[in-house]
Amino acid sequence: MAGEFEGKVAIVTGGATGIGFGSAAALVEDGASVVLFGPDEVALKQAVAILGGDHASYVVGDVRVSANVQALVNAAAQRHGGIDIVVNSAAVQPYGTVETMSEDEWDRTLGVNLKGAYLTGHFAVPELRKRGGGAIVNIASVQGIACQTNVSAYVASKGGLLALTRAMALDHARDGIRVNAVCPGSIDTPMLRFAASENLAGRTEDEVVSSWGSAHPIGRVGKPEDVGAMVAFLCSDKASFCTGGEYKVDGGLLAKLGVVLPD
Template sequence: MSELTGRGAIITGGGRGIGLACARLIAERGGAVVLLGHDREMVEGAAATLRDDGLEATAVVADISDEADVEAAIAEAATVLGSIDILVNNAAIQPYGTVASMSPGEWDTVLGVNLRGTYLACHHALPHMVKQGRGSIVNIASVQGLANQARVAAYATSKGGMMALTRSIAIDFGRAGIRANAVCPGCIDAPMTHFSASETAPGREAETISQWGNSQPLGRVGRPEEVAEVVAFLASDRASFCSGAEFKVDGGLMASLGVALPD
């Protein structure tokens, strides 16, 4: 498939997991990608891996929660890509804590990366999209923005905010030719899931992730590539009438009441 040929894409948190899977698939379908991340070694290594496979990829190092960094990164990406047609906001962190246990500083850090970072990337990318009269923004939210597990108050709040932000962008910029959608993954075999399992059940990471997968109606954990398929679709013209929507990629998790009936 070459449906994204000539399109320039920025993927925040593009160095691993879902972000890297999105970058790879967009590039495989013809797009040129900029991987934006704060860990220089990781993001440059990821871009090099894509280039080794014959794909067009560039690394840009930036702290997504810092406005000056993001402004400079978007400007650099625009120069590298020629146009910013696709923005995938994937960068996120998920420390555990309740409203009572999490300090204001920790709360601000989570909201700073997950929600402020998404706002900043959109804020600086949107003028480019408006000028060219087209663009697709895909925000990687979470099923936790729809229904929460325990001890993820800041993360769930940030993801709920991302979905509200997505709707606002879709409404405010639709007439400018810009679409905005959110993707809500369930339990995916990605670094954040492994971190969560190690925090939740130290020493029983594999068992815990397997249990989480079994809780989804499809009975397994998802793959980053399965999320990327939805992202690439939303980035393409095949999704030309999709905007302001939330797409669940959760193995059916949110379709279930979670009530176990007797066999």
């Protein structure tokens, strides 16, 4: 797919680290110019330096804030003459049930994980339409389909993101805008490492991550580039008949039942 995205412009929220960075790297590798977005300027600068300043830039902001997202879209369109791709990867994953989680934490999670995708769509769809169409990829999660315990806000946000993906795909198909979601399993990112650090139970962080990897039939946790490859495919012309879909990158996790038969 060398040069697949030559002349294309992509916005990647949460693009400084993890799956967002892996997605941005895959797009840059195939010729895109990317504009990364997030709240941590130091991390954004480091990401741009790795990707290469000729192909990457950044805007600092909060994906929950309308004016910040509008500034992102305006900056990308002005710098590059338009926008062709949007990857919504910004996310947080706090722990808590509906009983134990505070209202502020619930609102923060739904704001980053779900409202952020609404806001990027709200401002970016007109820019995509000007280019004759484009692609939006929402980074959801296997936990939008099935879930563990104690992550009520996260799973609500990711389930909502899958529903929003279908709505956007239908609403904007006639604009030539394809909208799809990717559902990763356990991916070795700062978010996953944070989750591991919160669930040590006498183990090291690496031991926790390894145990989560063993739950996947492939036998390991994924890497950001595993998800980035799927994102790049969905943004490419090779996926021209794909819209409104949910694509698992989960090492077979959701194909597996909990029942284990003897060898």
